[in-house]
Amino acid sequence: MSTKEMTLPVVGMTCASCVAHVERALNNLGGVRKAVVSLGAAKATVEYDPERIGPTQMFAAVAEIGYEVGSAQATLNVSGMTCASCVAHVEGALAELAGVRRAVVNLALNTAKVEYVPTLVTVAQMKRAIRDVGYEAAETVEGVSAMDREREARQGEIRRQGRYLMFATPVALAVMAGTFYEYLPPALGQIIPGWLAEKWLLGLLTTPIVFGPGRQFFVNSLRGLRHGVTDMNLLYATGIGAAYFIAVINTIWPDAGFGGSGATFFESAALLTWFIVLGRFLEALTRGRTSEAIRKLMSLQPKIARVVRGGNEVAIPADEVLVEDLVQVRPGERIPVDGIVKEGYSAVDESMLTGESLPLEKRAGDTVIGGTMNRTGAFTFIATRVGAETALAQIIKLVEDAQASKAPIQKLADWVAGHFILGVHLLAILVFVFWFFIGYHLFFDPGTSFILSPARLSEIGVFGFSLLLSVTVLIISCPCAVGLATPSAIMAGTGKAAEHGVLFKNAEAVENASKLQMIVFDKTGTLSRGEASVTDLVIAGAQPVHLHAGQRSPVAGSARPPADPSITENRQAAIVLQWAAIAEKNSEHPLGEAIVRGAKERGLEVPDAESFESIPGHGVEARVDGREVLLGNRKLMAARGVDIAGLLAKAEELERDGKTVMFVAVDSAAAGFIAVADTLKEHSVEAIRTLHDLGIETAMITGDNRRTAEAIARQVGIDRVLAEVLPQDKAEEVKKLQAAGKRVAMVGDGVNDAPALAQADVGMAIGSGTDVAKETGHVILIKDDLRDVVVAIEVAKATMRKVKENLFWAFIYNTLGIPLGAGLFYPLFRVIVSPELAAALMAISSLTVTFNTLFLRGFVPSLRRGAQATSEPRAPRAPVFASSPAIMPGKR
Amino acid sequence: MDSDRRIGLTSAAIYSAISITASASFFVAATVAGEYTTVARVSGAVWVLLLSFIVTMPLVTSAVKRRMKV
Numbered sequence: 015m016s017t018k019e020m021t022l023p024v025v026g027m028t029c030a031s032c033v034a035h036v037e038r039a040l041n042n043l044g045g046v047r048k049a050v051v052s053l054g055a056a057k058a059t060v061e062y063d064p065e066r067i068g069p070t071q072m073f074a075a076v077a078e079i080g081y082e083v084g085s086a087q088a089t090l091n092v093s094g095m096t097c098a099s100c101v102a103h104v105e106g107a108l109a110e111l112a113g114v115r116r117a118v119v120n121l122a123l124n125t126a127k128v129e130y131v132p133t134l135v136t137v138a139q140m141k142r143a144i145r146d147v148g149y150e151a152a153e154t155v156e157g158v159s160a161m162d163r164e165r166e167a168r169q170g171e172i173r174r175q176g177r178y179l180m181f182a183t184p185v186a187l188a189v190m191a192g193t194f195y196e197y198l199p200p201a202l203g204q205i206i207p208g209w210l211a212e213k214w215l216l217g218l219l220t221t222p223i224v225f226g227p228g229r230q231f232f233v234n235s236l237r238g239l240r241h242g243v244t245d246m247n248l249l250y251a252t253g254i255g256a257a258y259f260i261a262v263i264n265t266i267w268p269d270a271g272f273g274g275s276g277a278t279f280f281e282s283a284a285l286l287t288w289f290i291v292l293g294r295f296l297e298a299l300t301r302g303r304t305s306e307a308i309r310k311l312m313s314l315q316p317k318i319a320r321v322v323r324g325g326n327e328v329a330i331p332a333d334e335v336l337v338e339d340l341v342q343v344r345p346g347e348r349i350p351v352d353g354i355v356k357e358g359y360s361a362v363d364e365s366m367l368t369g370e371s372l373p374l375e376k377r378a379g380d381t382v383i384g385g386t387m388n389r390t391g392a393f394t395f396i397a398t399r400v401g402a403e404t405a406l407a408q409i410i411k412l413v414e415d416a417q418a419s420k421a422p423i424q425k426l427a428d429w430v431a432g433h434f435i436l437g438v439h440l441l442a443i444l445v446f447v448f449w450f451f452i453g454y455h456l457f458f459d460p461g462t463s464f465i466l467s468p469a470r471l472s473e474i475g476v477f478g479f480s481l482l483l484s485v486t487v488l489i490i491s492c493p494c495a496v497g498l499a500t501p502s503a504i505m506a507g508t509g510k511a512a513e514h515g516v517l518f519k520n521a522e523a524v525e526n527a528s529k530l531q532m533i534v535f536d537k538t539g540t541l542s543r544g545e546a547s548v549t550d551l552v553i554a555g556a557q558p559v560h561l562h563a564g565q566r567s568p569v570a571g572s573a574r575p576p577a578d579p580s581i582t583e584n585r586q587a588a589i590v591l592q593w594a595a596i597a598e599k600n601s602e603h604p605l606g607e608a609i610v611r612g613a614k615e616r617g618l619e620v621p622d623a624e625s626f627e628s629i630p631g632h633g634v635e636a637r638v639d640g641r642e643v644l645l646g647n648r649k650l651m652a653a654r655g656v657d658i659a660g661l662l663a664k665a666e667e668l669e670r671d672g673k674t675v676m677f678v679a680v681d682s683a684a685a686g687f688i689a690v691a692d693t694l695k696e697h698s699v700e701a702i703r704t705l706h707d708l709g710i711e712t713a714m715i716t717g718d719n720r721r722t723a724e725a726i727a728r729q730v731g732i733d734r735v736l737a738e739v740l741p742q743d744k745a746e747e748v749k750k751l752q753a754a755g756k757r758v759a760m761v762g763d764g765v766n767d768a769p770a771l772a773q774a775d776v777g778m779a780i781g782s783g784t785d786v787a788k789e790t791g792h793v794i795l796i797k798d799d800l801r802d803v804v805v806a807i808e809v810a811k812a813t814m815r816k817v818k819e820n821l822f823w824a825f826i827y828n829t830l831g832i833p834l835g836a837g838l839f840y841p842l843f844r845v846i847v848s849p850e851l852a853a854a855l856m857a858i859s860s861l862t863v864t865f866n867t868l869f870l871r872g873f874v875p876s877l878r879r880g881a882q883a884t885s886e887p888r889a890p891r892a893p894v895f896a897s898s899p900a901i902m903p904g905k906r
Numbered sequence: 907m908d909s910d911r912r913i914g915l916t917s918a919a920i921y922s923a924i925s926i927t928a929s930a931s932f933f934v935a936a937t938v939a940g941e942y943t944t945v946a947r948v949s950g951a952v953w954v955l956l957l958s959f960i961v962t963m964p965l966v967t968s969a970v971k972r973r974m975k976v
Contacts, residue, residue, distance in 0.1 A: 256953075443958065476946055477949050
C-alpha cells in the first residue's frame with residue numbers, strides 16, 4: 015500500500031488538549047496511518063493512504079471538532095476563455111487539485127478566485143492545471159498593478175486578434191471574391207482577375223488563414239481533449255477543419271467521392287475563421303467596457319503621496335505611506351490614503367466613492383478618504399489606514415468579490431451551457447446519420463443553395479451534404495452568448511451601483527433585491543435621526559413674553575427690547591426657545607439637550623443661567639436675567655399655579671403625533687411650549703413614496719411604544735408597524751414575514767441590526783461610511799441616505815432585467831439556429847445555412863448580448879435623474895430642516 | 907501519478923471501445939444498405955468515430971475518475 019504525507023495548517027488550537035482532539039479526529043479516519051499535530055507550528059502532519067482518503071475528508075474531520083484548516087485566497091487572470099463551458103473546465107481543473115477548497119471562475123472578468131490550503135497546493139500548480147486544459151493563467155496582484163495587468167492582458171488579446179483580423183480580412187475577401195467570381199457584378203468582374211477563381215489558388219490563400227489565425231482553435235481544443243474536456247474551440251476546430259479537409263480533397267482528388275470540384279468550400283473555412291476571429295476581437299473590445307466601474311475605482315488610487323519625513327516633504331509611492339505619516343495634499347490632487355486632517359482647510363469631492371454630489375468641507379479633525387479629490391485648499395493629514403486597509407481598497411475588493419460571484423440564475427445557465435457542447439456533438443452525429451441514411455435520399459435537390467448565397471450544391475454527394483449539415487450544427491449551436499449573458503450584466507450592474515455608493519456583496523444579493531416584496535426599516539437611526547430634536551414651538555399668543563424695558567435682551571445681537579409691540583411671533587418664539595435653552599443648559603436630560611442643541615442650531619446664544627434647579631420627574635427651574643423660568647410638564651405647571659389651559663389643545667394634538675411637550679413659564683405666566691421628538695431623516699418620505707411606486711410594501715420595526723411608532727409611520731407613509739419589538743427579536747419578526755411568503759429586505763444599522771440583516775433575504779446596512787469591511791448585510795449603503803435603498807432596488811431590477819434579456823437573446827438564437835442548421839426546413843425551402851453564415855450568426859449572438867449589457871452603463875436611478883451638482887462645498891452631515899417638520903410658531 | 911495513469915488508461919479503453927463500436931456500426935449499416943461509395947462509407951465512419959470520441963471522452967473520463975476515487 016502506498017502512502018502519502020501532507021501538512022495541514024490548523025486554526026483555533028490553543029492548548030495541548032486541542033492538539034489531542036485534532037490528532038484523535040484525524041487518526042480515527044479510515045486511511046490515515048498517522049497524524050501528528052504541532053501546537054507551536056499550528057500544523058498537522060498526516061501520513062495517509064491516498065487510495066482510501068483525500069484532503070476533503072480531513073478538512074471535514076477537523077471542522078467537525080471545532081477547528082479549521084487554514085486557507086488562503088488567490089486570484090488568477092485566465093485568458094482564452096470564451097464561454098460557460100470554459101468556465102466549467104477551468105473550475106473543474108482547479109477543483110481537482112488536492113488542496114483547492116473552492117474555485118470560482120468569472121468569464122466576464124477573466125479571473126479565477128481560488129480558496130486553497132497553501133501547504134497542499136501552490137499558485138504555480140494552479141496555473142499549470144489551467145494551462146493543461148488549454149488556457150493561460152497569471153496571478154493577479156492587488157491595486158493599481160492588478161488594473162495594469164488586467165488592462166495589459168485585455169489589450170494583448172485585442173492586439174493578437176486584431177493582427178489575425180488584419181491578415182485574415184483581405185485574404186478571406188479575396189477567397190470569397192474568387193469563389194463567387196462568376197456571380198460578381200460586371201464592374202467588379204473587370205477589376206478582379208479571373209485566375210483568382212482557380213481552386214488551387216483558393217486553397218493556397220485559405221491555408222494560411224486556417225493555420226494562422228485559426229491555429230488557436232486547434233491548439234486549444236487539442237490541449238483540452240488531452241485532458242478529456244470539450245469546449246467552444248473544439249466546435250470551431252471541427253467546423254473549420256472539416257470544411258478545409260473536404261475542400262482540399264475535392265481540389266486534389268475531385269473523384270474521391272467527397273462531392274467533386276463543385277464542393278470545394280475553401281470560402282467556408284476562410285470565412286468561418288474570419289467571423290470567429292472578428293467575434294473574438296469585438297468581444298475583447300466590448301467586454302472590457304462592462305468592467306469599467308472597477309477600473310474607474312482602481313484608477314482613483316494615486317500613485318504618488320507627498321509625506322513629511324524628517325521635517326522635509328518627500329514624494330513616495332502611495333503604497334509606501336505608513337500609518338501616522340503626515341501627508342500633504344494640494345488643490346487639485348487626489349488624497350493618497352485615508353486619514354484625519356491635522357491642519358488646513360479645503361473642500362473635497364467624494365462623489366467617486368460615496369456618490370455624494372456636493373464637495374464636503376474638511377478642516378482639522380475631519381476624516382478624509384484616499385482616492386477622493388481635493389478641490390480648493392491645501393491641508394496636511396495624518397494617515398490612519400493605508401494599503402489594503404483603505405476605504406478605496408475595501409470597496410474595490412467588495413465590488414470585485416461581487417462581480418466574481420455567481421447569481422443563482424447564472425448557475426443554471428452555466429450548467430446548461432456546460433452540458434450543451436456534448437449535446438451539440440451528439441446532435442451532430444444524429445444529424446449526420448439522418449441525412450446520410452435517410453434525408454439525402456428523400457429530400458436532396460440538385461438546385462440546393464446556401465442561404466444568402468447564389469452558389470449551387472448540385473455536385474455535392476451524400477457524405478459531403480451530410481457532413482456540411484453536421485458541421486453547421488456544431489458551429490451554429492455554440493453557446494458563447496449563454497455563458498456571457500449573466501456575468502456581463504452582473505458586472506455592469508454591481509459597478510453601476512458602486513458608482514452611486516451602493517455596494518452589493520454578491521450576485522445573489524442583486525438577484526434577491528430585484529424580487530423584493532417588502533422592506534422592513536429599523537426606525538431609530540434609519541428612518542429617524544435617532545436623537546431628539548425640537549420640532550414645534552408654540553407661544554402663548556395672548557400672553558407674549560415681555561422683557562422689562564432697559565433689560566438686556568437674551569436674544570443674541572438684539573438691540574431692541576422685546577417689549578416692543580412690533581415684535582414678531584417668530585421673534586417671540588426665538589426668545590422662548592432661548593430662555594428654555596438657558597434653563598436647560600446644565601441639564602443632562604436628553605430632552606433638555608435637544609432644546610439646547612435646537613437653540614444653538616438657530617444661532618441663538620445660550621449663556622449660563624443665574625441659578626438652576628432640576629425638579630426630578632417634572633422639569634427644571636432657573637433664574638434668567640432676574641426672572642423665574644419654569645420648563646416642564648403639566649404637573650410642574652399645576653404645582654406652580656401656571657395657567658396653561660390655552661395651550662392644552664395644541665399640546666394634546668402634538669402628543670398624539672408621538673411628540674413630547676414641555677411647557678415654558680416666565681414669572682409664573684405661561685409663555686408657550688416646546689415639542690421635542692425624534693425627527694425623520696432627510697429624504698425618508700421621498701424614499702418610501704418611491705418604494706410604493708415600485709410596488710413594494712414597507713414596514714417599520716422599533717422598540718418604541720405603538721402610539722409613537724404609528725405617529726412616525728404616518729409621517730413617513732409606512733404601511734405596517736412592528737412596534738415594541740426588542741432588538742433581539744427583530745430577526746424573529748423578519749422570519750415571520752418570510753414565513754408569510756414575503757421576500758423581505760431589512761434596512762438597518764449594520765452593527766446593531768446584524769441578526770435581522772442576516773435573516774432577511776436582503777440585508778441592507780445603511781450609513782456605514784466607507785469602512786465597509788466590517789459591515790454585515792448583503793448590501794452596503796455608504797451614505798446615510800434612504801434614497802439609496804431605492805437606488806439599490808432599481809439597479810438590481812435593471813440588472814436582472816438585462817440578465818433575462820441577455821438569456822432570451824442567447825437561447826432564442828440557439829433555439830432557432832439549431833433546427834435551421836440541422837436542415838429541418840430544408841425539405842420545404844431547399845436551402846441550407848452555410849458554415850460561414852452560422853459563424854456570423856454565432857458572432858452576432860455574442861455581440862448582441864455584450865452590447866445589450868452596455869446599455870446598463872447609461873442607467874440612472876429615478877431619484878438621481880435631474881440631480882444637479884453644485885460646486886458649493888457643504889459641511890459634513892449638515893442638519894437640514896427643510897424637509898423635517900419646521901419650527902413653526904403655533905397659534906391658539 | 908499511478909492512480910492518474912490508471913484512470914487515463916481505463917477511460918481510454920472504454921471510450922475507444924464505445925467510439926469504435928459506433929463507427930463500425932455506421933460502416934456496417936452503410937455497407938449493408940449497399941448504395942454508398944467506399945469513400946463515403948469510410949469517411950462517414952471516421953466522422954462518426956471523431957464525434958463519438960468527443961462525446962464519450964469527457965463523460966467516460968469523469969465517470970471513471972469518480973468511481974476510482976470512491
